[in-house]
Amino acid sequence: MPHMQMRDLKENYVVSKETLKGSMNQKKSSPQMMIKSGDRFEDGKKVLGRRNGRRRGRGYKVDRLQDGKLEPNMGSTPCKSLMFHTRPGYGQLGTKCIVKANHFLAEIPGSDLSHYSVEINPEVASRKLDKAIMTELVKLYRNSDLGTKLPVYDGRKNLYTAGSLPFTSKVFNVILADEDEETGNVRKRDFEVTIKFVAVASMAQLRNLLSGKQVDTPQGALNIIDTVLRELAAQRYLSVGRFLYSPTIRKPQALGGGVESWRGFYQSIRPTQMGLSLNIDMSTIAFIEPLPVVDFVAQILGKDVYSRPMSDADRVKVKKALRGVKVEVTHRGNVRRKYRVSGLTTQPTRELIFPLDEHMNMKSVVEYFQEMYGYTIRYAHLPCLQVGNEKKVNYLPMEACKIVEGQRYTKGLNEKQITSLLKVSCQRPHEQELDILQTVQQNDYDHDPYAKEFGINISSKLASIEARVLPAPWLKYSDTGKEKEYLPQVGQWNMMNKEFDRDPVIPIYSARPDQVKKALKYVYHAAANKLEGKELELLIAILPDNN
Structure with a gap:
């Protein structure tokens, strides 16, 4: 590839409602609603303000701190909990009926689960890389040091297992081969991973909650089950926050301007009066359409770019749209190296030259691609993409690149795109039901190896709920x-x-x-x-x- 060498330069809420009295179609004020904020958790840690009184449990108990070493209590420890108001009673107003809800009943494991801390050195900023490191570790050591256990990792500092690992603390060495996003080169890196026992997560508290024997919700146990059920889905789908998206859930719909809609879902385990249930809801957001870059540029500008040169204003618009977007080359057969776009050349491809070696022997981009790859550039009037870092800028002809699938569109949508997205996402209840059931079928929890490992079973049927149709208000x-x-x-x-x-x-x-x-x-x-x-x-x- 031609290049230019540069010089070194979740709040949780409790909602309670007064018991409804009288007929709602009488002209009366609506019942009062009180919202009381509960404890707030971030990344599994409770955030406390300044206040008097005892502090709640932290998820593990420290017996002693000697010689700078933290020694956790090896016994069962209470999970962080939330307390909800008990239901004051059941209303009688309105017409009774049965409705279906987007909840799927879940069976929890009979035995307790184990919680471990994870420390990766050297530290990496990418959660995706953390997951890749731990996936490689499980692949290498599952049948030996991990005692055949199949753990789940939350991508941060926590690892969970069904039962205990055959150690309380151990250091693992992992060699990970991955691709450098700036250069596209494959690199090998060494990591040291330390796994330490933290606590036992008791399932007894959760069973007591579901049977009505306690009102505290063991949030720690619920977080573990959530993580387990999300593990396989996160490998199959693209994670965006708490949501998971895939073009296989429903065929993507073009929204115009090089943007398309992807269907996705949110899932969360919830304690309910009918038992533990998995709540699933659907979502639709915009992704960059995985088009050849020249076609993408034509959509961005809304004009013919195949035979006409781009104006300065067009170039600025295209540069803004493509900066930070990941592309893959298409001129090298099965070799599909990926790069992230850093900019756009001011000159068209036919005018670009670069130093071929340290002796400053110059070569044009058109000649280089013809001689090196046998590739004849057709759209030499278009600028080249700039990829790589500032010290070593590489040139790629637009026609030799395709946008990598699965990149969320983070810029603002125009009015036409918003209208198209709303049309795609708005559904009748029966359509929504079919999408949710199809998602559960695709997730196939019955054959999920992580759910099996932890003894979690999910029903494939929507929950039936007793409901009442209330009289309309004036x-x-x-x-x-x-x-x-x-x-x-x-x-x-x-x-x-x-x-x-x-x-x-x-x-x-x-x-x-x-x-x-x-x-x-x-x-x-x-x-x-x-x-x-x-x-x-x-x-x-x-x-x-x-x-």
Whole structure:
């Protein structure tokens, strides 16, 4: 490849609601809702403010600290827990019915689970690399040092096993071969991984919660089960935060401008009154379409680029769209090396020359590709992609590159793309049900080796829930409209012959995205002062459309 050598230069909430009284289609105020924030956890650690009183358990108990060594208690330790309000009773208002929910009943393991800490040296900033290191470790040592156990790793500092490993602390050496994102070269690196026992996660507490014998929720045990059920899915799908996406869940739909929609899902284990259940919900977000780069550029600009040179304005727009995007070369047969785009040349490909060696013998990019790869550049009027670092800039013709699949589109969507995304993501309930059931079928929890290892079983059927259809509330509109009051039917209504009051109870208030929290506090206090002890019945918040 031609190159230019440069000189060195989760809050948890408790929601309680007063018992409903009387008929809701009488003109009465809505019941009061109180939201009380519980303890906040980040990466498995409780974040505490300054307050008096005893501190809760940390997940492991320190018996003593001698000679700078931390010695954890080897016995069973209580998991971090959250306390929820018990249900005050069951309502009677409305028409009873049975509904299906996006929950799948789960059976938990009978034996306790073990928690270990993981320390990787040298440290790496990439969670993906951490996972790759631990995957290689399990591959190398599972049938020897790990005692045939199949552990799960959360990508940070925690490792979990069903039962105990045959050691309390051990150091492993791992050699990992991976690809350098800047140069595309394959490199081998040595890592030292230290695994130490932390605590036993008791499943008895979770069973007591599900049987109604305790009200504390053992969050630590739930986190382990969550991690186990996510392990195989994270290997099959692309993780974006807590969501998992794949083009196999549903065929991607083009949104225009080199962007397409991917379908994904969120899953979380939840304790419920019917038992432990796996909650699954669907999601749709935008990804960069894996097109040949020339085709992608044509979509970005919305014009013919195959025969016409690009203007300076076009080049700036394309550079902005491609910077940071990962591409793979297509001119070398089965050799598909990947690079990350760092920029775009100011000159077209036909004018680009570079020093071939340290004696500054110059060669054109067109000649180099013809002589080195037997590749004739067709679109020499287009600029080249710049890949690599600042010290060693490599040139790649656009036509010799294709965008790597699975890159989330993080820039803002335009109005047309937002409309297309909404059309793709909006579904009828039965369509949503089919997507969720298909996802559960694809995940195939019955044959998940990690779920089997930990003794976790997931039902393949949607949970059936007892529900009540509540009477609709009366809506009061402005007296200037033809219809001043309205009773919605089947949960919907329109604005025909109805008008809003021009002056709401609380004046319209707007705020920048980074000031929303302050704005809500302001509106809350303004409402309290205005209503003088009465309840605020409706607050409309209009958020901007973005990605």
